[in-house]
Amino acid sequence: MLTAILVDDDYPVVRYLSQSISWKDLGIELIGCYSNGLEAWEDAQQRLPDIVITDIGMPKMNGLEMLEKFSKINPRFRAVILSCHNEFHYAQQAMKLKVSDYILKESLKVEQLQDVLHNLSVDLNEEKKQASEVIKYMQKDALNRSALKEKLLKDTLYQPSWTKEAWLKHARLNGIVLDARYYLPVIVSIDRISEVSRARNMYDYTIAFAVENILQEVLDTMHRSVIFHHNNCELVVWICCEDPVKEQQLLHYSLQNAISAVQQYLKISITCLLGREASGPTELRAVLMPMMKELNHRFYLEEARVHRFEKSSFADGDMYAEYAAFFSRMNDALALNRSESLEGMLNEWAKWVKKSRFHPADVKEWVLQLLMDLQMKTKVTLQVQQSISEEKLYDAVNGIHTMEHLLSWIRHYLKELSRKLSVLSIQSKRPEVIRAQQYVIQHVTEKVTLEEIAGYLNLNASYFSRLFKRETNQNFIEYVNMVKLEKAKQLLQKSNKSIEEISDYLGYANKSYFIKLFKREYGKTPSEYMSWN
Numbered sequence: 001m002l003t004a005i006l007v008d009d010d011y012p013v014v015r016y017l018s019q020s021i022s023w024k025d026l027g028i029e030l031i032g033c034y035s036n037g038l039e040a041w042e043d044a045q046q047r048l049p050d051i052v053i054t055d056i057g058m059p060k061m062n063g064l065e066m067l068e069k070f071s072k073i074n075p076r077f078r079a080v081i082l083s084c085h086n087e088f089h090y091a092q093q094a095m096k097l098k099v100s101d102y103i104l105k106e107s108l109k110v111e112q113l114q115d116v117l118h119n120l121s122v123d124l125n126e127e128k129k130q131a132s133e134v135i136k137y138m139q140k141d142a143l144n145r146s147a148l149k150e151k152l153l154k155d156t157l158y159q160p161s162w163t164k165e166a167w168l169k170h171a172r173l174n175g176i177v178l179d180a181r182y183y184l185p186v187i188v189s190i191d192r193i194s195e196v197s198r199a200r201n202m203y204d205y206t207i208a209f210a211v212e213n214i215l216q217e218v219l220d221t222m223h224r225s226v227i228f229h230h231n232n233c234e235l236v237v238w239i240c241c242e243d244p245v246k247e248q249q250l251l252h253y254s255l256q257n258a259i260s261a262v263q264q265y266l267k268i269s270i271t272c273l274l275g276r277e278a279s280g281p282t283e284l285r286a287v288l289m290p291m292m293k294e295l296n297h298r299f300y301l302e303e304a305r306v307h308r309f310e311k312s313s314f315a316d317g318d319m320y321a322e323y324a325a326f327f328s329r330m331n332d333a334l335a336l337n338r339s340e341s342l343e344g345m346l347n348e349w350a351k352w353v354k355k356s357r358f359h360p361a362d363v364k365e366w367v368l369q370l371l372m373d374l375q376m377k378t379k380v381t382l383q384v385q386q387s388i389s390e391e392k393l394y395d396a397v398n399g400i401h402t403m404e405h406l407l408s409w410i411r412h413y414l415k416e417l418s419r420k421l422s423v424l425s426i427q428s429k430r431p432e433v434i435r436a437q438q439y440v441i442q443h444v445t446e447k448v449t450l451e452e453i454a455g456y457l458n459l460n461a462s463y464f465s466r467l468f469k470r471e472t473n474q475n476f477i478e479y480v481n482m483v484k485l486e487k488a489k490q491l492l493q494k495s496n497k498s499i500e501e502i503s504d505y506l507g508y509a510n511k512s513y514f515i516k517l518f519k520r521e522y523g524k525t526p527s528e529y530m531s532w533n
Contacts (some may be wrong), residue, residue: 001027001028001029002026002027002028002029002050002051002121002124002125003028003029003030003031003047003049003050003051004023004028004029004030004031004049004050004051004052004053004117005030005031005032005033005034005040005044005049005051005052005053006018006030006032006033006034006053006054007033007034007035007036007037007040007052007053007054007055007058007063007066008035008054008055008058008082009035009036009055009057009058009059010055011035013055013082013105014033014035017053017110017113018030018033020110021110021113021114021117022114026114026117026118026121027121027125028050028051028117028121031047031049032044032049035058036058036059036060036061037054037058037060037061037062037063037065037066038060038061038066039060040052040054040066041061041066041069041070044070045073048070048073048074048077049077050077050078050124051077051078051079051080051117051120051124052066052067052070052077052078052079052080053079053080053082053113054066054067054079054080054081054082055081055082055083055084056081056083057083057084063081063083067079076124076127078120078123078124080101080102080103080113080116080117080120081101081102081103082103082104082105082108082113083102083103083104083105084104084105084106101116103116146229148174148175148176149174149176149226149227149228149229150228150229151174152170152171152174152176152228153228153230153236155170156281156284156285156288157285157288157289157292159281160282160285162281162282163280163281164279164280164281167280167281176226178226178238178240179240180224180240180241180242181241181242181279182240182241182242182243182244182247182277182278182279183238183239183240183241183277183278183279183280183284184238184239184241184244184247184248184251184274184275184277184278185236185237185238185239185274185275185278185284185287185288185291186236186237186238186239186251186255186272186273186274186275187230187234187235187236187237187272187273187275187291187292187309188211188215188234188235188236188237188258188270188271188272188273189233189234189270189271189272189273189298189401190207190208190211190233190234190235190268190269190270191268191269191270191271191303191304191402191405192269192405193207193208193232193233194399196268203232204232204233205229205232207232207266207268208229208232208233208235210266211235211262211266211268211270212227212229212235214258214261214262214265214266215227215235215237215258215262215270217261218254218257218258218261219237219239219254219258221254222250222251222254223239223240223241223247223250223251223254224239224240224241225237225238225239225240226238226240230292234292236288236292238284239251241277244277248274248277251274252274252306255272255274255306256306258270258272259271259272259304259305259306263304269303269304270304271298271301271302271303271304271305271307271402272305272306272307273291273298273301273307273308273309274306274307274308274309275287275288275291275308275309276309287309290309290311291309294311295360295401296312296314296359296360296361297309297310297311297312298401298402299312299360299363299401299402299403300312300354300357300402300403301402302404303402303404303405312357313357314357314358314359314360315356315357315358315359317356317358319353319356319358319362319363319366320366323366323369323370326345326349326370327370327373327374329341329345330342330345330370330374331374333345334374334414334417334418339415339418342414342418343411346407346410346411346414350403350407353403354403360403363403363406364397364398364400364406367397367406367410368393368394368397371393371397371410371413372393374414374417375393375417396409397409430467430471432457432459432464432467433467433468433471433472435456435457436453436456436457436464436468436476437472437479439453439456440453440479440480440483441483444483444484444487444506445487445505445506445507446507447507447509448480448507450464450465450476450477453476464476481517481521482521484506484507484508485517485518485521485522487506488502488506488514488518488526489522489529491505492526492529492530499511499514499515499526499527502514502526503515514526
């Protein structure tokens with residue numbers, strides 16, 4: 001559907017037109033009404049309208065000034081001027097701005113404006129249809145060219161008997177010119193593409209295509225290059241050159257510029273791996289195959305950098321020698337909600353792993369063991385559901401290719417786990433308070449009173465109340481309600497229980513009291529919370 005805005009400091013006119021025009025019948029959505037050009041310009045930049053209906057004389061920014069700004073960022077928009085001015089110079093300025101119609105307010109009729117908008121709607125829809133067909137054609141052409149290049153890459157890698165002459169001829173037949181003395185291969189990896197794809201709600205191929213366009217534009221300024229799609233997270237680049245030593249120096253500079261450009265325009269990180277020069281298909285195959293097949297050699301490389309390809313060697317040391325001690329420290333930090341301690345331990349662990357250069361498979365196996373043990377421990381101790389199933393945890397960790405990404409992922413995972421546990425966290429070193437909190441968590445569906453828990457701990461009720469308040473900075477009953485309400489959130493999200501059933505299940509005798517507590521804690525009633533989630 002097309003969009004339109006009304007801009008006029010004469011409020012009755014705006015109100016009359018917004019209500020009198022049959023916008024829906026015209027296939028137009030009225031997305032805004034404004035009293036001056038500046039207000040319309042500032043607001044409409046978030047969603048540019050297809051049609052602008054405006055007065056000329058307005059405070060802060062007049063209609064013509066506003067249309068001039070719109071025309072610079074969207075030259076295909078249409079404008080209709082409604083004005084009290086019939087001077088020739090106003091009409092002349094309007095013509096320069098490609099205004100579709102200039103209507104004097106004194107002779108304005110709704111039917112006349114409706115006809116103008118109908119014609120604009122037809123023109124704009126036809127224009128958009130033609131533009132869409134052009135884009136589809138360009139995409140199809142790009143896909144065909146990309147398919148031919150991908151075939152050439154595969155043929156180069158898996159046709160061992162090719163001479164250089166036959167290889168060059170085959171490339172020319174597919175519209176690819178490779179004539180050169182030497183070729184410098186580069187692997188361009190799109191860092192963390194699964195996260196980028198999920199965050200942007202885009203296909204991996206679309207992301208790779210966008211990266212390719214920027215890469216090609218940057219490289220074309222200094223080099224003769226051919227870019228191939230190896231898979232949706234990697235591009236292969238061949239730089240055709242005569243002097244590889246000189247070309248490598250320039251190429252390193254160009255690739256750094258490409259990394260910066262992709263980051264600036266797409267907000268995506270790429271890492272470049274530069275191989276040694278090759279003089280033909282046989283040497284090119286020998287250089288490329290290890291670069292493309294062995295992901296482990298990239299594990300310790302820094303992301304968003306240019307690296308020269310080197311096969312990596314890894315240590316055979318036992319990663320599990322310090323596992324028990326590390327797990328114990330990590331578990332305590334999680335249980336006590338000590339985020340700074342968690343961060344320090346993670347950085348210490350990463351430094352140790354990088355210095356020791358353990359095999360990536362061993363590092364991932366160690367991480368999986370740690371996270372599954374932490375999940376099991378928190379599930380048993382605090383009676384909470386696992387954050388991620390073991391299968392998904394395995395897939396997530398094994399889909400990570402760099403130590404930098406792995407550390408970032410673990411940090412995020414533990415932060416989320418800590419956040420979920422924070423409401424139930426045990427923030428005291430006093431064993432009586434820890435036992436009390438664990439009791440509440442494990443008996444969340446029962447009615448727990450101060451006197452009952454004091455008796456359970458063999459303590460005086462008044463003494464326990466003061467102790468709990470001093471150690472946790474909250475009253476015991478407040479803590480009980482907090483734990484119950486957190487459980488209520490889980491049930492509202494994941495169960496089919498009604499609000500009344502949840503209230504009864506958590507030991508509240510009064511449903512209204514439960515609803516009142518929930519709204520006070522979360523700012524929404526249970527019903528509103530369910531509709532938001």
